[in-house]
Amino acid sequence: MSTQLILFFILAVIAILSAIGMLVSKNSVYSAMFLVLNFVTIAVLFLLLNAPFIAMVQVTIYAGAIMVLFLFVIMLLGTDMAAEGISMPWQPPIAILLSGALILEFAFILFFAQQDVLPQIEAISAAFGSPQSIGKLLFNFYLLPFEVTSVLLLVAMVGAIILAQRETG
Amino acid sequence: MTTADLNVALPFIIVAAWACILLVIDLFIPADRKGLTALLAVAGMGFASIPVLLRFEESNRAFNGMIVQDGFSSFLQLLLLGVGVISVALAYDYLQRRKIVKGEYYTLLLFSVSGMVLMAQAGDLIIVFLALELLSVPLYVLSGFAAKSNPESEEAAMKYFLLGAFASGFIVYGIALVYGATGTTEIEAIHNVLISGVSNLGLLTVGAVLILVGLGFKVAVVPFHMWTPDVYDGAPSSVTALMSVGAKAGGFAALLRLFLAGFPEIAANLAPILVGVAALTLIWGNIAAIAQQNIKRMMAYSSISHAGYIFMMLPAIVDSDIAPDAISAALFYLFVYAVSNLGAWGVILALERADGGGLSIDDYAGLGERNPGLALAMALFMLSLIGVPPTAGFIGKFFLFRVVLDANMIGLALVGVITSLISAYYYLRVVVVMYMRSGDPQVRSERWLNATLWLTALGTFLLGIFPGPLLNLASRTGLFGLVP
Numbered sequence: 001m002s003t004q005l006i007l008f009f010i011l012a013v014i015a016i017l018s019a020i021g022m023l024v025s026k027n028s029v030y031s032a033m034f035l036v037l038n039f040v041t042i043a044v045l046f047l048l049l050n051a052p053f054i055a056m057v058q059v060t061i062y063a064g065a066i067m068v069l070f071l072f073v074i075m076l077l078g079t080d081m082a083a084e085g086i087s088m089p090w091q092p093p094i095a096i097l098l099s100g101a102l103i104l105e106f107a108f109i110l111f112f113a114q115q116d117v118l119p120q121i122e123a124i125s126a127a128f129g130s131p132q133s134i135g136k137l138l139f140n141f142y143l144l145p146f147e148v149t150s151v152l153l154l155v156a157m158v159g160a161i162i163l164a165q166r167e168t169g
Numbered sequence: 170m171t172t173a174d175l176n177v178a179l180p181f182i183i184v185a186a187w188a189c190i191l192l193v194i195d196l197f198i199p200a201d202r203k204g205l206t207a208l209l210a211v212a213g214m215g216f217a218s219i220p221v222l223l224r225f226e227e228s229n230r231a232f233n234g235m236i237v238q239d240g241f242s243s244f245l246q247l248l249l250l251g252v253g254v255i256s257v258a259l260a261y262d263y264l265q266r267r268k269i270v271k272g273e274y275y276t277l278l279l280f281s282v283s284g285m286v287l288m289a290q291a292g293d294l295i296i297v298f299l300a301l302e303l304l305s306v307p308l309y310v311l312s313g314f315a316a317k318s319n320p321e322s323e324e325a326a327m328k329y330f331l332l333g334a335f336a337s338g339f340i341v342y343g344i345a346l347v348y349g350a351t352g353t354t355e356i357e358a359i360h361n362v363l364i365s366g367v368s369n370l371g372l373l374t375v376g377a378v379l380i381l382v383g384l385g386f387k388v389a390v391v392p393f394h395m396w397t398p399d400v401y402d403g404a405p406s407s408v409t410a411l412m413s414v415g416a417k418a419g420g421f422a423a424l425l426r427l428f429l430a431g432f433p434e435i436a437a438n439l440a441p442i443l444v445g446v447a448a449l450t451l452i453w454g455n456i457a458a459i460a461q462q463n464i465k466r467m468m469a470y471s472s473i474s475h476a477g478y479i480f481m482m483l484p485a486i487v488d489s490d491i492a493p494d495a496i497s498a499a500l501f502y503l504f505v506y507a508v509s510n511l512g513a514w515g516v517i518l519a520l521e522r523a524d525g526g527g528l529s530i531d532d533y534a535g536l537g538e539r540n541p542g543l544a545l546a547m548a549l550f551m552l553s554l555i556g557v558p559p560t561a562g563f564i565g566k567f568f569l570f571r572v573v574l575d576a577n578m579i580g581l582a583l584v585g586v587i588t589s590l591i592s593a594y595y596y597l598r599v600v601v602v603m604y605m606r607s608g609d610p611q612v613r614s615e616r617w618l619n620a621t622l623w624l625t626a627l628g629t630f631l632l633g634i635f636p637g638p639l640l641n642l643a644s645r646t647g648l649f650g651l652v653p
Contacts, residue, residue, distance in 0.1 A: 141233050142235075142295070143232060144178065144232040144235045144236065144296065145235065145293075145295045145296060145299055148185075148287065148296070148299045148300070148303060149299060151185050151189070151280070151283070151303060152299060152302055152303050152306065154189065155277070155280045155303065155306050155307055156306055158192065158273060158276070158277070158310075159277065159306060159307065159309065159310030162271065162273050162277075162310060162314075163310060163313055163316065163326070
């Protein structure tokens with residue numbers, strides 16, 4: 001077995017275990033932490049697949065920004081609030097049914113219908129999706145959208161501050 | 170990127186950059202002299218209109234087709250910059266009265282206008298999306314500008330934000346599907362792929378419908394109009410004035426360009442849906458307006474119905490012979506609607522009291538006696554919104570209906586004419602209350618507000634008598650050179 005494969009199995013086990021841990025832990029902070037672990041593991045999986053940019057985005061956006069937001073909300077609401085919970089007896093069967101359907105779909109496409117559903121594409125170059133090529137695209141072809149996005153983020157920031165500002169005379 | 174690219178983007182760059190600079194300048198302007206910020210904002214928009222005027226007739230593409238310049242974009246940019254200037258003039262006194270003076274109001278307004286200006290030029294779906302967000306996000310914030318003292322304003326901001334974000338989701342998903350079907354996001358290139366027949370037509374149709382739904386939210390056509398009355402009512406009136414004109418013009422800029430230049434063939438397949446949406450919007454907007462007692466809510470439904478009139482042009486542009494007329498009729502109507510509507514909002518602003526009262530239609534009783542000038546102006550705006558002959562609204566509707574008839578959509582034209590008649594009921598009710606009943610309305614008289622009222626009233630009147638020059642301008646608006 002190659003090191004890649006061994007690494008993959010270790011990561012896969014961690015990813016699945018952390019996902020289960022997230023589901024079963026009663027304390028919502030632990031739950032969030034398990035989710036962070038899950039995100040980071042997936043990021044390493046992307047690295048294994050030679051997609052450093054997606055790995056980086058996965059860490060900064062999911063494990064970073066979004067989880068900070070999650071934790072903020074949990075901390076603000078208090079950890080014990082969520083633990084009480086409302087019992088939803090109808091929820092588990094539906095969840096199992098839906099995830100079962102999803103797994104079946106995956107299995108069907110993977111093992112039976114791969115050729116029909118996914119079009120054959122040419123082999124992509126190694127540079128595809130690398131930080132260099134994305135950077136080049138961003139600062140050449142997509143320069144204007146890139147700059148407009150920066151203005152948009154500035155506006156969102158200014159707007160949030162104005163709405164949250166306390167009245168000062 | 171070359172200088173030529175920058176030149177094409179200049180109107181947007183000036184407004185956006187000036188807004189960024191004004192954000193900093195405003196920090197040094199004392200709180201009691203925020204009029205200076207307003208003046209600087211107006212100066213920025215005035216300055217941005219210079220490159221538009223200088224290159225009105227040119228047609229260019231820049232930034233790899235991300236943005237395009239043609240008569241269509243230039244016409245809309247001038248209109249939108251004008252709307253921005255008038256919105257500042259309307260807001261200046263109103264903010265002081267409601268005690269919500271903050272320099273950021275004008276900066277956010279500038280950002281919103283920059284988004285509209287960019288939208289007029291959008292040649293790529295990515296820019297369509299970004300421009301839409303750039304014009305919407307400041308409007309979300311501005312809707313909640315009076316949230317500290319007025320919970321309704323907070324509610325309006327929240328509703329507008331949530332539904333706006335929802336609509337953006339539709340648009341992004343639609344853009345993704347269109348990209349999946351054609352392999353490009355550039356509007357012209359989409360059309361080329363579509364003609365060559367290599368695209369996945371089903372996927373493209375679904376994508377087009379999703380974009381239509383998302384933009385339909387923004388321009389408030391039935392059945393995506395639910396947010397409009399609440400948001401228009403709750404938001405500060407000066408913001409509503411901008412919203413009801415600017416956001417609509419921006420949305421229609423994207424709709425018209427997409428459906429004419431991007432996928433007219435798909436629009437032809439969707440024609441029954443487009444006609445249905447237009448008819449529903451006309452009927453529901455005009456009928457629901459009758460029941461309103463609050464003038465802001467009435468104007469909200471009125472704006473829905475006017476979106477319906479402009480929306481009639483979407484099924485018409487399918488026919489390439491009619492398309493040029495349809496585009497110029499839509500542009501002319503947008504202009505006329507902007508002038509009359511902003512004027513009407515000016516009168517509403519003049520009568521709104523500091524405590525937020527004075528918004529019921531009954532509060533207009535006795536205006537004809539107390540303030541004949543203002544009452545006359547309001548009557549003029551109402552007549553123009555109905556489409557009564559000597560006013561600009563008549564000319565606008567005349568051209569819209571002519572295009573609809575040319576396109577052989579007689580049913581739709583009938584719906585349009587009948588709903589126009591229905592609209593006379595609620596518009597004239599304001600006039601009747603003003604002149605026939607006695608009362609004691611409190612009217613604010615302020616320099617900028619009065620100047621705006623004069624300007625819009627004159628515009629409404631003169632465009633009704635001499636529509637020629639503007640029509641000429643509107644009919645010379647080539648779209649990617651597709652339309653001569």
